[in-house]
Amino acid sequence: MGIVLARIDNRLIHGQVLEAWIPFTHANCIVVANDELARPSLRRAMMEAAVPRSIKVVIGNVEEISRLFANPAFDKERVLLLFATSADALRAHRRGIGFKELNLGNMHEGQGKYQLSCTIHLDEEDVKNLSCLELEGVEIVSRCIPADRGQHWKKLIRNMPG
Numbered sequence: 782m783g784i785v786l787a788r789i790d791n792r793l794i795h796g797q798v799l800e801a802w803i804p805f806t807h808a809n810c811i812v813v814a815n816d817e818l819a820r821p822s823l824r825r826a827m828m829e830a831a832v833p834r835s836i837k838v839v840i841g842n843v844e845e846i847s848r849l850f851a852n853p854a855f856d857k858e859r860v861l862l863l864f865a866t867s868a869d870a871l872r873a874h875r876r877g878i879g880f881k882e883l884n885l886g887n888m889h890e891g892q893g894k895y896q897l898s899c900t901i902h903l904d905e906e907d908v909k910n911l912s913c914l915e916l917e918g919v920e921i922v923s924r925c926i927p928a929d930r931g932q933h934w935k936k937l938i939r940n941m942p943g
Contacts, residue, residue, distance in 0.1 A: 783857070785806040786861045787883050788883070791887055801926050810838075812840075813828075817865070850878045874917060881919060883911075886924070923937055
């Protein structure tokens with residue numbers, strides 16, 4: 782399968798993905814694995830409408846997307862795989878989506894989250910999920926845009942309380 786980038790970005794499909802990451806990776810398909818966005822909504826419709834027609838878009842819950850990646854017909858795509866949360870990424874990986882690298886793009890602030898960079902806010906559950914992914918062989922790097930130099934995620938959590 783051609784996963785050219787697996788990324789956690791709670792904004793999912795947005796300008797930065799379309800204008801920076803798609804050209805950088807030469808992806809021809811955006812796949813979003815997120816249970817919330819899988820349901821019909823205005824937000825989903827707006828995201829799908831924002832993507833140029835030359836780029837295939839597939840949005841589904843984690844289970845549906847896992848089945849999609851198991852289909853050999855999908856092997857020819859150059860996929861930019863998006864998750865909204867570390868929990869989605871861990872569930873997808875454990876369901877057989879074989880990404881070897883994970884980019885932390887944007888993980889917005891929330892209750893109990895600590896700001897570790899201008900775009901990364903993590904809580905204890907995120908650290909646990911990312912640690913599990915790393916133990917399962919996934920390299921995790923924080924990189925906001927392609928021009929940025931990637932930073933290993935463990936360097937970010939050094940300053941996290943507790």
